[in-house]
Amino acid sequence: MTEIAFHTNVADPLIYSCRLLRKAYMSGARVVVTAPAETLARLDRELWSFSATDFVPHCHAGAEAQVLSRSPVVLAESLEQLPHLGVLVNLGQEVPAGFERFERFFEVVPQQEEGRLAGRRRWKHYQARGYTLKLHDAAAPPTGGG
Template sequence: MTEIAFHFNVPDKLAYSCRLLRKAYLSGASIVVTAEPAVLAELDQLMWSFSPAEFVPHCRADAAEVTLAATPVVLAESLQACPHYGVLVNLGPEIPGGFERFERFIEVVAQSDEDRLAARSRWKHYTDRGYAMKRHDLATAGEGA
């Protein structure tokens, strides 16, 4: 069963995601990030300049098949044709269709009331279906990743 973790109280969702993706990439994980197109475009741009000394290879899901196969981080609006099912990171407000195919699933939740409300609904959806949930509250643990 997919291991699900929520990272709550994230002050800057995209900057935090860059650090999270860098950490996952350095551990050897294959990662898919899902969100709305505008968020993925912004994340893509940020990842090019986030850490000049530690570039995290990434591409969009519509890249050539050979590029997808060689790239550890894939930015995808939909999970229909993912090149792998290692780690999924959700930056969007909806439950990604097909999340259960992934080994690990991370929900990143900002501090805004709107993001928290959407996250509560997703949390309930997952727990109602028997998923064991892990909670990482950045407000009490310090800003990790």
Template structure:
């Protein structure tokens, strides 16, 4: 069964995603990232520019299957097209179709009230289907 974790209270969802993906890639993990198209485009740009000393190797679905399969981080509109099923990072507004194929699912939730409300609905979805949910409060971690 997929391990589900919610990372709550991210002050900047985009910046947190960049740091999380940098750490995952550095540890050799393979991560599929899903979100709405505009957020994925901003993330693609941010992964090139968020740190002058770091590069997070990644690919988007428009770059072709061979590059997707070779990249530790893939940015996808639909996870049904993911070249692996290791870790899924959901930065989107809804439950990703096909999430249950992944070993692990990470949901990142910002401080925005609308984002938090949508995250509660996703939490209810997973809990109703029997998934044990790990909660990681980023505010408490920073303290």
């Protein structure tokens, strides 16, 4: 069954996602990011400029097959005909059709009220279907000793 983790209270979902994607890429994971076209276009621009020293290779789902098969991060409005089904990141407001085919799934939920309410609806949707959900509060102070 798909592992689902909610990342809530995210101040800037695009910057947060860039960091999440960088971490995934560095660990060797293959990721699909789903969202409306406008959000994906903004994420694409952000991935090119968010760090002067790190680059996260990525492409859009409509890229040539050769590029698509080699890209560790794929930006997709739809989850049909994807080169891999490893990790999914949702930056949209709706439950993505086909999420259950992925091994791991991250929901990024912004601090803004509209995004929080949509996130709660998605949480209830997955919970009602028996998924075990993990919660990561991005606004919570880090824990641990030092």
